Amino acid sequence: MFKLYNTLTRAKDEFAPIAAPAVGLYTCGPTVYNFAHIGNLRTYVFEDVLRRALARFGFKVKHVMNITDVGHLTSDADTGEDKMELGARREGKTAWDIARFYTEAFTADCRRLNVLAPDVVCKATDHIPEMIALVRRLEEKGVTYRLADGIYFDTSKFPAYGAMARLDIDGLEAGARVEMVEGKRNPTDFALWKFSPKDKQRQMEWDAPWGRGFPGWHIECSAMSMKHLGEQIDIHCGAVDHIAVHHTNEIAQSEAATGKSPWVRWWVHGEFLVLDKGKMAKSGGGFITLDAVIKKGFDPLAYRYFLLQAHYRSQLMFSWEGLEAAANGYRNLRETVLGLKEQLPVASSQLPVGKPATDNCQLTTGNYGERFDDAVADDLNMPRALGTLWEALKDGGLSAAAKLALVAHAEPVLGLGLDRVEAEKPAEVPADVAELAERRAAARKSKDFAAADVLRKELAAKGYEVEDRPGGKWLVKRK
RNA sequence: GGCGGCAUAGCCAAGCGGUAAGGCAAGGGUUUGCAAAACCCUCAUACCCCGGUUCGAAUCCGGGUGCCGCCUCCA
Incomplete structure (x- = not known):
């Protein structure tokens, strides 16, 4: 209903x-x-x-x-x-x-x-x-x-x-x-x-x-x-x-x-999105465009996630801090989904969008799919729907496949792009940065950690951060 | 002045009479050469205040207080 x-x-x-x-x-x-x-x-x-x-x-x-x-x-x-x-x-x-x-x-x-x-x-x-x-x-x-x-x-x-x-x-x-x-x-x-x-x-x-x-x-x-x-x-x-x-x-x-x-x-x-000093209007200050949000480094879908955290009939207070919190939550959600995909064999890691969670996983998805829909059916209670999704993702009793099925069930309503989450691609880095990272990896391999730390600092000086991944792999990110 | 809405942890937020979802932030732990990530745990005896109804109220009623919106361009 x-x-x-x-x-x-x-x-x-x-x-x-x-x-x-x-x-x-x-x-x-x-x-x-x-x-x-x-x-x-x-x-x-x-x-x-x-x-x-x-x-x-x-x-x-x-x-x-x-x-x-x-x-x-x-x-x-x-x-x-x-x-x-x-x-x-x-x-x-x-x-x-x-x-x-x-x-x-x-x-x-x-x-x-x-x-x-x-x-x-x-x-x-x-x-x-x-x-x-x-x-x-x-x-x-x-x-x-x-x-x-x-x-x-x-x-x-x-x-x-x-x-x-x-x-x-x-x-x-x-x-x-x-x-x-x-x-x-x-x-x-x-x-x-x-x-x-x-x-x-x-x-x-x-x-x-x-x-x-x-x-x-x-x-x-x-x-x-x-x-x-x-x-x-x-x-x-x-x-x-x-x-x-x-x-x-x-x-x-x-x-x-x-x-x-x-x-x-x-x-x-x-309802309106409001600012701490009143509503957002085209006249006066506080005219924030989506472009401005993107220029500050936010994914537009992080803003969508921010909106979904409040009910549409409640005024929502916008602040950059609030958007930051939402962006963190959204990133965690995407990374959780990515982690689940990586646990599955390649063939089944494609998220079957739109496929009801009840299809194959009825016994294993609990009633989360139903609860999600109930929240949506209750005058679009997206904060509750999102809460239900999070609860499911943190439920140790569910398999990765079941969780992904729930994500696939939720995505067509959420529209958060969870169906196209992909592993972070290694950033395009300048040759000198890549070389530093290579040398650091070699130093680590030979357990010369002092040298490795010096190289980490050199990378930091150039504005890059290096994260070690399992299997001797690493990832260079812009800071 | 008229009409309407809202007040829940550091922040956002659900809750619609049966004993406080979820996210962010924070703290602790496991692990890691370091860092990050990951994983585990903790985090409101309490819902603006005062009365009332009820076996039972964040939830209902009355009265305050404080915010906000509309009536003027707004989505």
Whole structure:
């Protein structure tokens, strides 16, 4: 039984899709006006784990993710500038170039984190006709109105507005310090279509029945998810910051257009990665990219391991010390797996990925495979799943083969690259370093340890460390 | 001001009424010419504080205190 927390019900409900085993999964993708930071990436890793878990439990997932390349303003209050145009000006390129560049950067980050590519990646700018059609549909339902700067959704025409977010509309109005667009009937109303400004030329604009302009930010997710997944979908993901505005508006426009409810059966939201002095944001300090993590010498998968150690619905505090600890744990995990592989005959040392642990080793793997799956099935409790794996790996009652079978069972869900762990290759070292190491080995062989130690120091001076291995072998590593 | 969440060892973290998973760090030991690795062992009478419910509470309830998030650009 796969239980998944649903923001709609605020409870862990047993997951059941509309047409099992098929599952339609829509995840809110990036706005490609800048690099993703590691907080952004936390959300995509969580969604990846969800997708892998669904596969584990026998579901056939169709995963759709959007790329927001137009219409996302610097303020959700329908004011401010389009982030894409802003990025273009900042970098002296076209908005289209900016979109292409950051989409590629994002895709590369995901690949490095072992995040599976969605089945469909769709760009907002490729779906302008679909968005216009959806706005027309809303118009026919009489829930829109026109202002000087665009077409707006009248949230008072949708009685269930804000239900998922449990918004206190009156409280919102009372505490509103949002600058409001002139003429909005309700503070919560939002733009469906914005007109191009009269005084300047936009790089991205299209003709629509109401006038030349560009789509509001929210409409893209409704239009694209309907196109690729139908008018009702099983799961829609994003991070918690989207609950109050973006997803609330998506629900309003989608359900108002189709008359079908619920539009989304499971809303699943990931929590933020936070810094000791607050959340990670693209503005201000603390904008850490995956590149920065790699430049500090960390394996991107060590960051993935770091994320997996916390539950996706808990805020996770990022610190370099914490990442260091995770990297150590991840390295130990890989070395444990490597050690197990070395204990097996060559032929069977290939990790049979995806093969259930119960296949041949039912009697010997204990119930670890089951416990691992139970943890995953309990609202993606990856910290517990990881704990179970560690417990199994340290269980003296299990054979190396059984442990490897468990690793193979866990890897398709974890995505930590444990299926391609290989012995550390001797580092490429300069000839003089190799020669020193050879001479030291010879000195050791003839028990001239004083000479050996001198040579060790010489190697250290050149920045290399030598480790002796069984059988007279050694390994030279960069310090 | 309104809404929501969280407080568990040096650090991260699970726990969802039945007597504290796991990882990192630390300490001890075995082994090794040295070093590293490996292996073994140790590491919360205790879960922010005060009350209450219960045979029994880290877990439920009430009241504090402290952090954090959203409502404003965020994933």
